[in-house]
Every structure is written in C-alpha cells, then in structure tokens.
Amino acid sequence: MLPRPGRPTLRAVIPDPDDLWIQADPLPTDPFPLLSAWLDQAFEEGSQRNPHAIALATLCADGRPTVRMVLCKRVESEAGAVVFYTDRSGRKSAEIEADARVALVFSFAARERQVRIEGRATQTDAADSDAYFASRPRGTQLAAHASRQSQPLRSRHALEQELARVTERFPSGPVPRPPDWGGFRVVADRVELWRGRPSRLHDRASYRRIDAGWEVERLQP
Numbered sequence: 001m002l003p004r005p006g007r008p009t010l011r012a013v014i015p016d017p018d019d020l021w022i023q024a025d026p027l028p029t030d031p032f033p034l035l036s037a038w039l040d041q042a043f044e045e046g047s048q049r050n051p052h053a054i055a056l057a058t059l060c061a062d063g064r065p066t067v068r069m070v071l072c073k074r075v076e077s078e079a080g081a082v083v084f085y086t087d088r089s090g091r092k093s094a095e096i097e098a099d100a101r102v103a104l105v106f107s108f109a110a111r112e113r114q115v116r117i118e119g120r121a122t123q124t125d126a127a128d129s130d131a132y133f134a135s136r137p138r139g140t141q142l143a144a145h146a147s148r149q150s151q152p153l154r155s156r157h158a159l160e161q162e163l164a165r166v167t168e169r170f171p172s173g174p175v176p177r178p179p180d181w182g183g184f185r186v187v188a189d190r191v192e193l194w195r196g197r198p199s200r201l202h203d204r205a206s207y208r209r210i211d212a213g214w215e216v217e218r219l220q221p
Contacts, residue, residue: 047110058095090149112196124183133177141175
C-alpha cells in the first residue's frame with residue numbers, strides 16, 4: 001500500500017466551484033455537454049498529458065474482458081457518442097466486430113473527475129475516416145501503413161525496415177488511408193459522472209438512455 005502520511009490531496013491543489021451543480025438536485029438532464037466541458041477544461045489547463053485518453057474495454061470470444069488506452073478524437077453531444085480511430089485489423093477491432101458492447105473511462109485526475117460510458121461501437125463511414133486520416137501528421141500516416149497491429153513482430157528492426165519501404169512508396173504527396181484503418185463511434189446507453197469529494201463522500205450521477213433522452217439518478221458513493 002502506498003504511504004499515506006504527508007501525501008498531498010488533489011482537493012487542496014485545485015478547488016472546484018465549477019462542480020457545485022453535481023451537489024444540487026435536480027441533476028442536469030444530459031451528461032454529454034458536461035463531458036465536453038470537462039474535456040475542454042482539461043485541455044485548456046494543461047494539467048495532464050492527453051486528457052482525451054480513454055481506457056477502452058472489449059470482450060474476448062470466451063467472455064474475458066480486455067482493456068487498453070486509446071484517444072477519443074471527438075465527442076458528439078447531440079448523438080450521445082464518442083469517436084476514436086484505429087487499425088481495424090487489430091485485436092480490439094476484431095473483438096468489437098464480434099461483440100459491439102464496450103465500456104470506456106475518461107479520467108481527469110487533477111480535478112478528481114471521471115466519466116464512465118457503456119454502449120455499442122460501430123464503424124464510422126469511409127468519408128469520416130478519410131477526413132480524419134488526412135489530418136494526421138505524415139509520420140503517423142506512414143506508420144499506419146507499416147504496422148500490422150497486434151500481429152507478431154520478428155524484431156524492432158523489421159518494423160523499421162517496413163517503415164522505410166512505406167516511405168519509399170509514398171515519397172511525397174498525400175498518403176492514402178489504409179483500407180483496414182478507420183473510426184469507431186461508441187453510442188452510449190449508460191453514462192456516469194463522478195466527482196471526488198472529501199472523506200470519500202463522492203458525487204455520482206448516473207444516466208440511462210431512454211427513447212430520445214436520459215433517465216438520471218444520483219448514486220451513493
């Protein structure tokens with residue numbers, strides 16, 4: 001167990017009057033504008049690297065959960081969805097294709113905020129994937145062609161050789177999107193907003209999608 005004496009508390013570092021809404025009733029009716037605001041604030045403050053990093057959990061064929069970090073590239077508030085991009089030939093994509101149910105977590109630790117989302121993932125269309133791929137730095141575009149995500153790799157040198165071959169193939173001009181690379185949109189059916197409080201008397205707001213809106217309730221910490 002980590003030593004506790006003298007350990008600084010984040011509550012003392014960043015007091016948060018912006019979150020007084022979560023102490024009051026009734027709770028906000030839609031969680032996604034709040035997720036967007038928390039994410040924007042984390043970027044503006046620079047309090048953590050990659051605040052859009054999310055832990056994404058999927059299911060193996062035998063029902064075992066697997067989890068990894070990916071980057072959320074877009075929050076779609078009206079649709080109640082988040083979007084990430086990846087190599088669709090990799091393990092996580094294969095698991096999503098077999099079972100679209102996923103769970104993910106945003107963590108904004110500097111302000112003791114967390115957002116949990118459960119939902120179903122579907123592929124974004126080709127136009128969306130093309131547009132995002134075209135916006136990426138050239139180096140990452142080339143790397144997407146060089147890597148066969150989740151496949152065995154003989155050595156680091158072999159990967160670097162493949163990148164050199166790809167660079168020769170695309171010496172200049174636009175780099176096309178690999179056919180197996182693209183986006184996934186996770187449409188939420190459950191969301192929980194969590195805010196840390198003193199003495200672990202945390203605030204939790206739980207949202208469940210119903211028809212065109214959300215059913216909201218407060219949960220005990």
